[in-house]
Amino acid sequence: MGKYDVKIGNGCNILAGATVSNSVSIGECCLLYYGTIVTHDCVIGDYVEISSNITLLGRCEVGPMTQIGANSTVLPNVKIGTNVVIGAESVVTNDVLDNSVVYGVPARFAKNRSAL
Numbered sequence: 001m002g003k004y005d006v007k008i009g010n011g012c013n014i015l016a017g018a019t020v021s022n023s024v025s026i027g028e029c030c031l032l033y034y035g036t037i038v039t040h041d042c043v044i045g046d047y048v049e050i051s052s053n054i055t056l057l058g059r060c061e062v063g064p065m066t067q068i069g070a071n072s073t074v075l076p077n078v079k080i081g082t083n084v085v086i087g088a089e090s091v092v093t094n095d096v097l098d099n100s101v102v103y104g105v106p107a108r109f110a111k112n113r114s115a116l
């Protein structure tokens with residue numbers, strides 16, 4: 001866990017082996033599974049589920065109610081919207097719109113989800 005400017009919301013579960021760098025903000029009721037790496041200046045919204053072995057690289061943003069599948073990578077400066085599902089083993093290279101399902105290498109749009 002980083003020692004500088006880390007904010008973790010109420011009700012979060014950060015499991016063993018997760019690594020969180022400095023200047024990271026994690027919203028309420030988030031779940032970070034085993035082997036997750038969250039690098040500098042990332043922002044994670046409320047109620048986000050980050051599966052095993054995910055890497056979030058510098059300055060990325062993950063919107064509320066989003067699920068990121070196992071073994072995925074989100075590249076630096078990418079913004080992921082609200083209520084998004086990212087399929088397992090995806091590499092997210094571009095911003096993802098709200099209520100989207102994306103997957104693949106690089107991650108591509110698959111379909112819309114119902115708005116919350």
